[in-house]
Amino acid sequence: MDLIKTKYLIYSISYEGVSRRETPQFPIEALRESLMNCIAHKSYEDATPTQISVYPDHVVFWNAGRLPEDWTTQKLFEKHPSRPYNPSIANALFRCGDIESWGRGYKRILEAVGSYNLLPPVVQVLSGLMITYYTDVHSQLVSQNLDKRFMPVIEYVAKNGAVTNSDVQRLLNTSKATAYWILSQLDNWLEIQGTTGKGTHYTLKGFTKDSLKRELF
The missing domain is CATH 3.30.565.60 (Heat Shock Protein 90)
Known part of the structure:
Protein backbone atom coordinates (compact mmCIF):
# COMPACT_ATOMS: atom_id res chain seq x y z
CA MET A 1 0.00 0.00 0.00
CA ASP A 2 2.84 2.40 0.75
CA LEU A 3 4.31 1.75 -2.71
CA ILE A 4 0.95 2.33 -4.41
CA LYS A 5 0.27 5.52 -2.45
CA THR A 6 3.71 7.10 -2.81
CA LYS A 7 4.76 6.04 -6.31
CA TYR A 8 1.68 5.39 -8.43
CA LEU A 9 -1.21 7.57 -7.29
CA ILE A 10 -1.86 11.17 -8.28
CA TYR A 11 -3.17 13.54 -5.61
CA SER A 12 -5.28 16.66 -6.02
CA ILE A 13 -4.26 19.55 -3.78
CA SER A 14 -6.71 21.74 -1.88
CA TYR A 15 -6.58 23.96 1.19
CA GLU A 16 -8.76 24.34 4.25
CA GLY A 17 -7.63 27.60 5.73
CA VAL A 18 -3.85 27.25 5.96
CA SER A 19 -3.98 23.43 6.00
CA ARG A 20 -2.97 21.56 2.85
CA ARG A 21 -5.17 18.62 1.82
CA GLU A 22 -4.08 15.91 -0.60
CA THR A 23 -6.86 13.73 -2.06
CA PRO A 24 -5.82 10.58 -3.97
CA GLN A 25 -7.41 9.87 -7.35
CA VAL A 137 -17.90 7.89 -13.75
CA HIS A 138 -17.57 8.94 -17.39
CA SER A 139 -14.45 6.83 -17.99
CA GLN A 140 -16.15 3.79 -16.51
CA LEU A 141 -19.29 4.23 -18.61
CA VAL A 142 -17.20 4.56 -21.78
CA SER A 143 -15.29 1.39 -20.92
CA GLN A 144 -18.58 -0.45 -20.41
CA ASN A 145 -19.94 0.80 -23.75
CA LEU A 146 -22.98 2.60 -22.39
CA ASP A 147 -24.87 4.62 -25.00
CA LYS A 148 -23.56 8.20 -24.81
CA ARG A 149 -27.12 9.54 -24.78
CA PHE A 150 -27.73 7.92 -21.39
CA MET A 151 -24.45 8.78 -19.67
CA PRO A 152 -25.67 12.05 -18.08
CA VAL A 153 -28.39 10.10 -16.27
CA ILE A 154 -25.98 7.62 -14.66
CA GLU A 155 -23.52 10.42 -13.83
CA TYR A 156 -26.36 12.30 -12.12
CA VAL A 157 -27.34 9.25 -10.05
CA ALA A 158 -23.74 8.63 -9.00
CA LYS A 159 -23.44 12.22 -7.79
CA ASN A 160 -26.87 12.65 -6.20
CA GLY A 161 -27.87 9.13 -5.16
CA ALA A 162 -31.09 9.00 -7.18
CA VAL A 163 -32.83 10.36 -10.28
CA THR A 164 -36.49 11.02 -11.12
CA ASN A 165 -38.36 11.31 -14.38
CA SER A 166 -38.38 15.09 -13.95
CA ASP A 167 -34.61 15.08 -13.52
CA VAL A 168 -34.18 13.18 -16.78
CA GLN A 169 -36.47 15.62 -18.58
CA ARG A 170 -34.35 18.51 -17.38
CA LEU A 171 -30.98 16.81 -17.99
CA LEU A 172 -31.74 15.71 -21.55
CA ASN A 173 -34.32 18.38 -22.48
CA THR A 174 -36.90 15.77 -23.36
CA SER A 175 -40.55 14.90 -22.74
CA LYS A 176 -41.99 12.91 -19.85
CA ALA A 177 -42.76 9.92 -22.09
CA THR A 178 -39.25 9.90 -23.56
CA ALA A 179 -37.74 10.17 -20.08
CA TYR A 180 -39.67 7.05 -19.05
CA TRP A 181 -38.36 5.25 -22.14
CA ILE A 182 -34.78 6.26 -21.32
CA LEU A 183 -35.13 5.01 -17.75
CA SER A 184 -36.51 1.71 -19.05
CA GLN A 185 -33.41 1.33 -21.25
CA LEU A 186 -31.23 1.62 -18.15
CA ASP A 187 -32.79 -1.28 -16.27
CA ASN A 188 -29.39 -3.01 -16.14
CA TRP A 189 -28.06 -0.01 -14.21
CA LEU A 190 -31.01 1.37 -12.28
CA GLU A 191 -33.78 0.02 -10.09
CA ILE A 192 -37.02 1.77 -9.29
CA GLN A 193 -37.84 2.86 -5.74
CA GLY A 194 -41.52 3.36 -4.98
CA THR A 195 -44.45 2.51 -7.24
CA THR A 196 -46.26 5.54 -8.60
CA GLY A 197 -46.42 9.26 -8.00
CA LYS A 198 -43.90 11.92 -7.11
CA GLY A 199 -42.06 9.67 -4.67
CA THR A 200 -40.91 7.33 -7.46
CA HIS A 201 -37.18 7.54 -8.16
CA TYR A 202 -34.35 5.40 -9.50
CA THR A 203 -31.11 4.37 -7.82
CA LEU A 204 -28.07 2.40 -8.94
CA LYS A 205 -28.74 -1.33 -8.80
CA GLY A 206 -27.38 -2.86 -5.63
CA PHE A 207 -25.80 0.43 -4.57
CA THR A 208 -27.84 3.08 -2.80
CA LYS A 209 -26.20 5.18 -0.13
CA ASP A 210 -29.19 4.83 2.19
CA SER A 211 -29.43 1.05 1.91
CA LEU A 212 -25.65 0.78 2.28
CA LYS A 213 -25.83 2.82 5.47
CA ARG A 214 -28.50 0.50 6.87
CA GLU A 215 -26.37 -2.56 6.04
CA LEU A 216 -23.24 -1.15 7.65
CA PHE A 217 -24.61 0.55 10.71
Whole structure:
Protein backbone atom coordinates (compact mmCIF):
# COMPACT_ATOMS: atom_id res chain seq x y z
CA MET A 1 0.00 0.00 0.00
CA ASP A 2 2.84 2.40 0.75
CA LEU A 3 4.31 1.75 -2.71
CA ILE A 4 0.95 2.33 -4.41
CA LYS A 5 0.27 5.52 -2.45
CA THR A 6 3.71 7.10 -2.81
CA LYS A 7 4.76 6.04 -6.31
CA TYR A 8 1.68 5.39 -8.43
CA LEU A 9 -1.21 7.57 -7.29
CA ILE A 10 -1.86 11.17 -8.28
CA TYR A 11 -3.17 13.54 -5.61
CA SER A 12 -5.28 16.66 -6.02
CA ILE A 13 -4.26 19.55 -3.78
CA SER A 14 -6.71 21.74 -1.88
CA TYR A 15 -6.58 23.96 1.19
CA GLU A 16 -8.76 24.34 4.25
CA GLY A 17 -7.63 27.60 5.73
CA VAL A 18 -3.85 27.25 5.96
CA SER A 19 -3.98 23.43 6.00
CA ARG A 20 -2.97 21.56 2.85
CA ARG A 21 -5.17 18.62 1.82
CA GLU A 22 -4.08 15.91 -0.60
CA THR A 23 -6.86 13.73 -2.06
CA PRO A 24 -5.82 10.58 -3.97
CA GLN A 25 -7.41 9.87 -7.35
CA PHE A 26 -8.76 6.55 -6.05
CA PRO A 27 -10.36 5.82 -2.65
CA ILE A 28 -7.51 4.40 -0.59
CA GLU A 29 -9.77 2.28 1.64
CA ALA A 30 -11.20 0.48 -1.40
CA LEU A 31 -7.74 -0.24 -2.80
CA ARG A 32 -6.63 -1.56 0.57
CA GLU A 33 -9.62 -3.91 0.77
CA SER A 34 -8.84 -5.25 -2.71
CA LEU A 35 -5.22 -5.85 -1.74
CA MET A 36 -6.34 -7.75 1.37
CA ASN A 37 -8.75 -9.78 -0.77
CA CYS A 38 -5.92 -10.68 -3.14
CA ILE A 39 -3.91 -12.05 -0.21
CA ALA A 40 -6.77 -13.88 1.51
CA HIS A 41 -8.49 -15.35 -1.55
CA LYS A 42 -5.61 -16.15 -3.91
CA SER A 43 -5.30 -19.69 -5.22
CA TYR A 44 -1.75 -20.33 -4.02
CA GLU A 45 -1.34 -23.58 -5.95
CA ASP A 46 -1.17 -21.25 -8.97
CA ALA A 47 2.32 -19.73 -9.13
CA THR A 48 1.14 -16.61 -11.00
CA PRO A 49 1.69 -13.59 -8.71
CA THR A 50 -0.96 -11.04 -7.85
CA GLN A 51 -0.89 -8.22 -10.40
CA ILE A 52 -1.71 -4.55 -9.80
CA SER A 53 -1.82 -2.28 -12.84
CA VAL A 54 -2.18 1.50 -12.49
CA TYR A 55 -3.37 3.63 -15.44
CA PRO A 56 -4.24 7.34 -15.71
CA ASP A 57 -7.98 6.72 -15.28
CA HIS A 58 -8.21 3.26 -13.68
CA VAL A 59 -6.41 0.74 -11.51
CA VAL A 60 -6.73 -3.05 -11.81
CA PHE A 61 -6.19 -5.78 -9.21
CA TRP A 62 -5.94 -9.37 -10.47
CA ASN A 63 -5.14 -12.56 -8.70
CA ALA A 64 -5.52 -16.28 -9.39
CA GLY A 65 -8.52 -16.60 -7.13
CA ARG A 66 -11.84 -18.33 -7.67
CA LEU A 67 -15.37 -17.64 -6.54
CA PRO A 68 -17.42 -20.39 -4.90
CA GLU A 69 -19.09 -22.45 -7.63
CA ASP A 70 -22.61 -21.14 -6.93
CA TRP A 71 -21.60 -17.46 -6.78
CA THR A 72 -21.68 -14.71 -9.39
CA THR A 73 -19.63 -11.51 -9.29
CA GLN A 74 -22.83 -9.60 -8.47
CA LYS A 75 -23.26 -11.64 -5.28
CA LEU A 76 -20.07 -10.10 -3.91
CA PHE A 77 -21.82 -6.73 -3.66
CA GLU A 78 -24.91 -8.20 -2.03
CA LYS A 79 -25.32 -9.47 1.51
CA HIS A 80 -23.56 -12.84 1.54
CA PRO A 81 -21.97 -15.32 3.97
CA SER A 82 -18.22 -15.28 4.42
CA ARG A 83 -16.53 -18.11 2.51
CA PRO A 84 -12.80 -17.22 2.34
CA TYR A 85 -10.80 -19.31 -0.10
CA ASN A 86 -7.97 -19.50 2.46
CA PRO A 87 -9.62 -19.53 5.92
CA SER A 88 -6.32 -19.73 7.80
CA ILE A 89 -4.90 -16.66 6.03
CA ALA A 90 -8.18 -14.74 6.44
CA ASN A 91 -8.20 -15.61 10.15
CA ALA A 92 -4.60 -14.43 10.57
CA LEU A 93 -5.41 -11.11 8.84
CA PHE A 94 -8.44 -10.70 11.09
CA ARG A 95 -6.53 -11.46 14.29
CA CYS A 96 -3.76 -8.98 13.49
CA GLY A 97 -6.31 -6.27 12.59
CA ASP A 98 -5.71 -6.03 8.84
CA ILE A 99 -9.31 -6.95 8.07
CA GLU A 100 -12.20 -5.90 10.27
CA SER A 101 -14.41 -8.95 9.80
CA TRP A 102 -15.02 -11.67 7.26
CA GLY A 103 -17.61 -11.05 4.55
CA ARG A 104 -17.74 -7.24 4.79
CA GLY A 105 -14.92 -6.30 2.43
CA TYR A 106 -17.08 -5.47 -0.57
CA LYS A 107 -19.50 -3.46 1.57
CA ARG A 108 -16.53 -1.39 2.71
CA ILE A 109 -15.48 -1.01 -0.93
CA LEU A 110 -18.93 0.31 -1.84
CA GLU A 111 -18.81 2.74 1.07
CA ALA A 112 -15.41 4.01 -0.06
CA VAL A 113 -16.32 4.53 -3.74
CA GLY A 114 -19.61 6.07 -2.65
CA SER A 115 -17.72 8.73 -0.71
CA TYR A 116 -16.03 9.65 -4.00
CA ASN A 117 -19.36 9.71 -5.92
CA LEU A 118 -18.09 6.85 -8.10
CA LEU A 119 -19.79 3.75 -9.47
CA PRO A 120 -19.11 0.33 -7.94
CA PRO A 121 -15.92 -1.18 -9.38
CA VAL A 122 -16.11 -3.66 -12.24
CA VAL A 123 -15.52 -7.27 -11.14
CA GLN A 124 -14.73 -9.92 -13.76
CA VAL A 125 -13.63 -13.54 -13.78
CA LEU A 126 -10.74 -13.74 -16.26
CA SER A 127 -8.52 -16.75 -15.45
CA GLY A 128 -8.83 -15.43 -11.92
CA LEU A 129 -10.65 -12.57 -10.23
CA MET A 130 -10.13 -9.02 -11.53
CA ILE A 131 -11.49 -5.81 -10.02
CA THR A 132 -11.17 -2.43 -11.75
CA TYR A 133 -11.59 1.01 -10.17
CA TYR A 134 -12.06 4.15 -12.27
CA THR A 135 -11.16 7.72 -11.37
CA ASP A 136 -14.45 9.09 -12.72
CA VAL A 137 -17.90 7.89 -13.75
CA HIS A 138 -17.57 8.94 -17.39
CA SER A 139 -14.45 6.83 -17.99
CA GLN A 140 -16.15 3.79 -16.51
CA LEU A 141 -19.29 4.23 -18.61
CA VAL A 142 -17.20 4.56 -21.78
CA SER A 143 -15.29 1.39 -20.92
CA GLN A 144 -18.58 -0.45 -20.41
CA ASN A 145 -19.94 0.80 -23.75
CA LEU A 146 -22.98 2.60 -22.39
CA ASP A 147 -24.87 4.62 -25.00
CA LYS A 148 -23.56 8.20 -24.81
CA ARG A 149 -27.12 9.54 -24.78
CA PHE A 150 -27.73 7.92 -21.39
CA MET A 151 -24.45 8.78 -19.67
CA PRO A 152 -25.67 12.05 -18.08
CA VAL A 153 -28.39 10.10 -16.27
CA ILE A 154 -25.98 7.62 -14.66
CA GLU A 155 -23.52 10.42 -13.83
CA TYR A 156 -26.36 12.30 -12.12
CA VAL A 157 -27.34 9.25 -10.05
CA ALA A 158 -23.74 8.63 -9.00
CA LYS A 159 -23.44 12.22 -7.79
CA ASN A 160 -26.87 12.65 -6.20
CA GLY A 161 -27.87 9.13 -5.16
CA ALA A 162 -31.09 9.00 -7.18
CA VAL A 163 -32.83 10.36 -10.28
CA THR A 164 -36.49 11.02 -11.12
CA ASN A 165 -38.36 11.31 -14.38
CA SER A 166 -38.38 15.09 -13.95
CA ASP A 167 -34.61 15.08 -13.52
CA VAL A 168 -34.18 13.18 -16.78
CA GLN A 169 -36.47 15.62 -18.58
CA ARG A 170 -34.35 18.51 -17.38
CA LEU A 171 -30.98 16.81 -17.99
CA LEU A 172 -31.74 15.71 -21.55
CA ASN A 173 -34.32 18.38 -22.48
CA THR A 174 -36.90 15.77 -23.36
CA SER A 175 -40.55 14.90 -22.74
CA LYS A 176 -41.99 12.91 -19.85
CA ALA A 177 -42.76 9.92 -22.09
CA THR A 178 -39.25 9.90 -23.56
CA ALA A 179 -37.74 10.17 -20.08
CA TYR A 180 -39.67 7.05 -19.05
CA TRP A 181 -38.36 5.25 -22.14
CA ILE A 182 -34.78 6.26 -21.32
CA LEU A 183 -35.13 5.01 -17.75
CA SER A 184 -36.51 1.71 -19.05
CA GLN A 185 -33.41 1.33 -21.25
CA LEU A 186 -31.23 1.62 -18.15
CA ASP A 187 -32.79 -1.28 -16.27
CA ASN A 188 -29.39 -3.01 -16.14
CA TRP A 189 -28.06 -0.01 -14.21
CA LEU A 190 -31.01 1.37 -12.28
CA GLU A 191 -33.78 0.02 -10.09
CA ILE A 192 -37.02 1.77 -9.29
CA GLN A 193 -37.84 2.86 -5.74
CA GLY A 194 -41.52 3.36 -4.98
CA THR A 195 -44.45 2.51 -7.24
CA THR A 196 -46.26 5.54 -8.60
CA GLY A 197 -46.42 9.26 -8.00
CA LYS A 198 -43.90 11.92 -7.11
CA GLY A 199 -42.06 9.67 -4.67
CA THR A 200 -40.91 7.33 -7.46
CA HIS A 201 -37.18 7.54 -8.16
CA TYR A 202 -34.35 5.40 -9.50
CA THR A 203 -31.11 4.37 -7.82
CA LEU A 204 -28.07 2.40 -8.94
CA LYS A 205 -28.74 -1.33 -8.80
CA GLY A 206 -27.38 -2.86 -5.63
CA PHE A 207 -25.80 0.43 -4.57
CA THR A 208 -27.84 3.08 -2.80
CA LYS A 209 -26.20 5.18 -0.13
CA ASP A 210 -29.19 4.83 2.19
CA SER A 211 -29.43 1.05 1.91
CA LEU A 212 -25.65 0.78 2.28
CA LYS A 213 -25.83 2.82 5.47
CA ARG A 214 -28.50 0.50 6.87
CA GLU A 215 -26.37 -2.56 6.04
CA LEU A 216 -23.24 -1.15 7.65
CA PHE A 217 -24.61 0.55 10.71
